[in-house]
Amino acid sequence: MSLEERIKSFSKLGKILRDSLEGDNKRYSSDLEKLINDQQYKNPWFTPDNVRMAVKAIADEMTSENLESWTSSYPELNSKRKSINVGVVMAGNIPLVGFHDFLSVLIADHSLTAKTSSKDQQLIIFISKVLCEINPEFSDKITFTEGLLKGFDAIIASGSDNSSRYFEYYFGKYPHIIRKNRNSVAIVTGSENKEVLSRLGSDVFSYFGLGCRSVSKIYVPDGYDIKRLTASWKEYDHIINHNKYANNYDYNKAVYMVNKDEFIDAGFLLCKRSTGISSPVAVLYFEYYDSINIVYMEIERIKTKIQCIVSDNDIPFGMAQSPHLWDYADGLDTIDFLLKIN
Helix, strand or coil: CCCCHHHHHHHHHHHHHHHHHHHHHHHHHCHHHHHHHHHHHCCCCCCCCCCHHHHHHHHCCHHHHHHHHHHHCCCHHCHHHHHHCEECCCCCCCCCCCHHHHHHHCCCCCCEEEEECCCCHHHHHHHHHHHHHHHHHHHHEEEECCCCCCCCCEEEEEEHHHHHHHHHHHHHHCCECCCCCCCCEEEECCCHHHHHHHHHHHHHHHHHHCCCCCCEEEEEEECCCHHHHHHEEEEEEEECHHHHHHHHHHHHHHHHHCCCCCCEECCCCEECCCCCCCCCCCCEEEEEEEHHHHHHHHHHHHHHEEEEEEECCCCCCCCCCCCCCCHHHHHHHHHHHHHHCC
């Protein structure tokens, strides 16, 4: 299968997903809509809004223009190479978080054996089915398993810092990418208007803050009123009606009160001053600064813990959850890795 054929297949997949989300595809719209609505019963964090957001982010990126632009950076993709079997361990923190690895392995013309998360199986299997109906040649290249991964030549595994130790132990002798915990941060200058701050709310609250691209900490200038932020996020206050989120909110609030920690209670979010990066669910860390240069120096120091930076000079406010095909998790170029495996 040529690169042109692979790009064409994924481009068609993107169009089918976009049309299906709009209800304009007679063949797949109803099945996709049912999947979107049913995920919450298998994983309460996967609300219909969050699942739809994840599918839309993927669908919008998979255009011919984006796929061609992305792959053009890798001339080797056009050459005939030995196909290997790549094992992929998919995380389950947000819907379809393993899709980019799925796409990368197949666009590189390798075979995929994927171990899906028990929390996120149906969506990627559905997308795989659609892809194989578009181009049946993919059928022999895709395998899903719920058991142990076997027969692979290389591995891509995503998980927590704890699971990464397990991955290193079992997969360390193979060519591998092993991803750990990451969080994202935002830098506020104080000049942002209410509309910009509202967009920042999307970076904080999307997927309940469970994604590695979710902003878990905000740097604000000395003297900045944090309540200005929370006042701009009233459109997200309904999040407190979600049972699991509310449980986290109540628990963390109780812990802070017992420990006599200072925090700001917005009624749907707890804001706590901290030098940490990874805040608990329903909590947003913040830290004051007097020099943006010092902020960037600090971020550079802990860059292995940072997925992305949201600011006027980095990822635009409101765009953290819309990565491009070339925005690699943990900054590790998956395609380059797949091309260099012997």
